[in-house]
Amino acid sequence: MSNAVSLDQVGPVPTERSSAVPWYLYALAVGSTSIIVGAIWDISWHSTIGRDTFWTPAHLAMYLGGILGGLSSGWLALKTTFAGSAAERGASVPLWGFRAPLGAWVAIWGAIAMLTSAPFDDWWHNAYGLDVEVLSPPHTVLAAGILGIILGSLLLSLAWQNNGRGPGTGRVQVLFGYSAGVLIALFALLVMEYNAPNQQHASLFYQISCGLYPILLLAAARGSKLRWPATTAAAVYMLLIAAMLWILPLFPAEPLLGPIYNRVTHMVPPAFPLLLVIPAFGIDLLLRRATCKSDWVLAAAVGAVFFALFLAAQFFFSEFLLSPLSRNWFFGGDRIWSYDARPGPWRYQFWNQAQDPLSLRGLGLALLFSFLSARLGLAWGGWMARVKR
């Protein structure tokens, strides 16, 4: 099978493709959402019920999302390879004799990684005991697989967006913004052990956040053709987490494992999302008005804007989240503790204030990370803006 496609085989690609949004873009978006919802649900399950099997609905939501993404992309690869039009073959990349858009390959890789993590995780539980930590080697393989599905979704909509001219393009742009938001949610979940409101007066939280979110927000901003791309992605992230925060506690549940120090009666929700829309809005505003040519200068400005706005927002908002004013269904204050969390004043205090206070050095490091992250985000976003396959 030839990997090369000669130019004369290819027709007027963009016009042919822009007629309607292909179903697999929606399938990937639905799959990504199912995975993230499943992951948040699973964390809640472990915090509330504790006891689980492979067949909990939370696990099924994750694996069904992975299978949906993997099978849609697999179908796309087979169709492009064996029954694709010249245009479709032209807008694909070759891999081991097959052809498919880049995003499909990334999603297929993600699905295989997700499936690989299942027996690995099972062995891990048998060897070292049941889940004690979110971050373990098999969970990292799972997370890499999930990342593959979400990146695949992102890349497929990108290729369509960057080639498109027709009426469906707007919807695909929204799909891209949506996938970017799901991607932010995934990374926020991965570092959730450092994300509690109680940790938001210590330097480590700002260092991690400043290293992580600018790259994602700027990649979304540069890659997207939306008017407010970073804000859109941040809003999607916030709405996803907030929706789970509002929905999960509606379901009664009780711990099936002990020792129980916290008698929860309903599914434990995630903490209120980070207020990423605030720095994201600042980034969008800055990018719309910036005229400088150097990405290094731009990254310095954007990094500083993210750092300042994020610090201002989270510093005060976390105080609110620890206060009695937040103890309601909307903000979920003091409702995030799992069944094995002992009661005590520590729930209403900022942690690590002695070891890791907000120091000039700690915040300086965060600012540096913000700059580097922003620079990488600009580079990655610049590449994404040019992806055509």
Add this chain to the structure above:
Amino acid sequence: MKRTLARLAFLIAIPFATWGHIGASTVFYHGNAGPYAIDVIVRPPGVVPGRAEVTVRVESPDVGRVTVQPVRWDAGTKGAPAPDLAQPVRGDATLRSAELWLMDFGSYSIHVAVEGTSGSGKAVVPVMSVATRRLGIDRGLGVLFAGLGLLLFVGALTILGAAAREAVLPPGEVPDAARRARGRRVIAGSALVLALVLAGGRAWWNSVDARYRANMFRPLHITTGVRSVASQRVLHLAIDDPRWLAQEPGRNRFSPLVPDHGKLMHMFLVREPALDAFAHLHPLRLDPNTFDVRLPPLPAGRYVVYADVTHESGYAQTLTDRVDVPEAPSTAAPGAAPEPDPDDSFHVAAALGGAASPAAPLADGIVMVWQQQEVVAGQPASLTFQVRGSDGRPAALEPYMGMLGHMAVRRDDGSVFAHIHPAGSFSMAARQVLERGADATTKPVDHSEHAAVAGGTVSFPFEFPQDGRYRLWVQVKVGDRILTAAFDADVAPKR
């Protein structure tokens, strides 16, 4: 799939010990819950957190519901999850089983509640939640992991190369030499980065494994020695484990010791390699860390020391060491040896292999007969012994430290040692500690309040964990004398 994987994975056997046990972690309970006679077997998971298998046998026909509930010592029933229904086992109307999750290290009790037309009752079975095993990866699983890992690794490189080579090319355009070279450079660079990531992953895995191994059960370290005092030999035992000595306030890993039938420590001595000399002693505590005991007239030689202790938490463990016992001193050394405990006893028999007869002579024509059945590894069994007087009739057994009998079991190579009572294989002190506030209506078979039991029969629930040659010492009290019999058993492999 889990079952298959569990079968695929093999266990690396590591010697381990919990109370009264080296190499045998299964807990047996024989007693009653309210009006119901029950037998409980708990097979701890060997990993923490993990799932323990619990089986409950209730012979009574009027039983309705049987529930089991794991209770951690410091959280109590208030902090325990709702009880689980034990499900009837198909093909055996008297048997029920359940899986329980033990989430934390330390002392747990399984609360077994039985309801039926005769009323309801509850029994408390002590279980130690400790990590005792480490899982390896067998060939099949290794090949699967390696194959999938390689596929993902090569797949990732190929995708990254393709992305760098032509993702941004307009549709239909064939990558030129420069772009193909760029793709190759990205593959090489990514291979390096991914290899570093994998090396990091390997280091991470190793650190998790090292942490797990550090948390695996190790009994407290002890040092023993024998010295001459007056004309006696005195065995000195010191608990010198840093985990015991360096107790931090509020962070104690080990709570103080509590007495079991009035003794803080039950010590067994077994002479190696013949297993011919045996003693069951009760050392005197000198201070929280050291104990002394006067040795009975045992022959000199190298002995293994097994010292059973129970902590306030109900956590029970067997401390072990080896000690050289010299000949009894011919001249009196200065000092005063501690008085022997009235419940101390010892026994010298033929070397292992020489006690294969099911009938062992005790004293004055009294004989103990092992009503032997075939013993098979991995199968729960009731080991029954009858004591007959010189007239051939069953002797009346008196309680010996609250029990109708005590049995010690040791495999020839030392990989298995267990101390068992008719009530089961757990520490009675642990049960008493854990029963406090548990609202138990339980009673393991405990003959302490009986003056004597006619019939002369004593049974011990036990399961030989592996095949091989074992020696059993069975101790009873007849006519106010502690009598010990030794038996040898060849345990058949698992079927």
